[in-house]
Amino acid sequence: MRVTIAHNNNEKTLKVVKHLRECLEEKNVVFDAKYPDVVITVGGDGTLINAFHRYENQVDSIRFIGVHTGHLGFYTDWRNYDVEKMVDALTLRKAESAKYPLLEVNLITESGEEKRYLALNESAVKRVSHTLEANVYIDDQLFENFRGDGLCVSTPTGSTAYSKSLGGAVIHPRLKALQMTEIASINNRVFRTLSAPIVIAPDQWITIVPNSDHFVMTIDGERIDVRNAKKIVYRISGHVIQFDRFGHHHFWSRVQDAFIGENNGNL
Missing domain, CATH: 2.60.200.30 (Probable inorganic polyphosphate/atp-NAD kinase; domain 2)
Structure with missing residues (x-):
């Protein structure tokens, strides 16, 4: 597996990137910014969109993972404090993608x-x-x-x-x-x-x-x-964009959290 990290230059983001790189190195992950299998973005949706356009010519062979360090993210499944869990999920299980138009x-x-x-x-x-x-x-x-x-x-x-x-x-x-x-x-x-x-x-x-x-x-x-x-x-x-599917986020929950706010009611 070849991985690259795309990120913004916010102070909080740079700390997360440093920790993420250390976690990936411990798993002996190969870093390849030219032909990656997985692009991990750290920042917000804008960071992921920029990474998508950087690699759009290779979009059929790349999976994207977003780590969220801002205020709102629809493309960022993981929070900054979940980096170790994300690396474990990435390296210890079979790859599965969610494909969107x-x-x-x-x-x-x-x-x-x-x-x-x-x-x-x-x-x-x-x-x-x-x-x-x-x-x-x-x-x-x-x-x-x-x-x-x-x-x-x-x-x-x-x-x-x-x-x-x-x-x-x-x-x-x-x-x-x-x-x-x-x-x-x-x-x-x-x-x-x-x-x-x-x-x-x-x-x-x-x-x-x-x-x-x-x-x-x-x-x-x-x-x-x-x-x-x-x-x-x-x-x-x-072509489609492929997000690494971890299954721990629900689209409508994300919409609710972004635009409505917390609601603990369940059927």
Whole structure:
């Protein structure tokens, strides 16, 4: 097993990384930052997302483990005080992965050039100082003519992030679905949109055709200035992200803890 550690540079994180490295060395784990089998991130969700993009070309052969040292983490199964238990679970038992869908973004320019991106959480299309106008297609059928601040397409794992703040539904990450949410759409007698999030089936795709030669596209929050785009096609990727499955966390418990607070009631 080849392992690498990705982390932020917070003081608390660096202490955990030092202890984690010592624990792994005691188990004679091989460290390999170039071709790892397992990427352990120490920090928060942002740290894990950065690590995902660093290794996205190897995503089919890597398992991710998140160690949480911040305030909120949906991708971080382990707390900083659980490092020794995590190392034991990693090295003493058979590997098992939980696989979650990724978003494939295909940007096609007017000249026919194609640029492909992978997103773990979401991709958004916006204009900075003007209203975004765009035609939205589901499969190849026109669905709506959008006018507003922008559009966001998210994965199930990203449904608790930006999409939720836009009024999107929280979707269990085992579902292979994409969700599109509107960002401040304009609705009046002239301009009409659905004005509600939509969730599409695994074999469907969303195409956004912007009526502008300059706009901003984000991939997991990373900004890309786009010019002369013909269309952007969003679909579920053939690749998945694999998290090492330890089975000690429950998705809905994590959602409850993050957004509602502690509740000890059980059936």
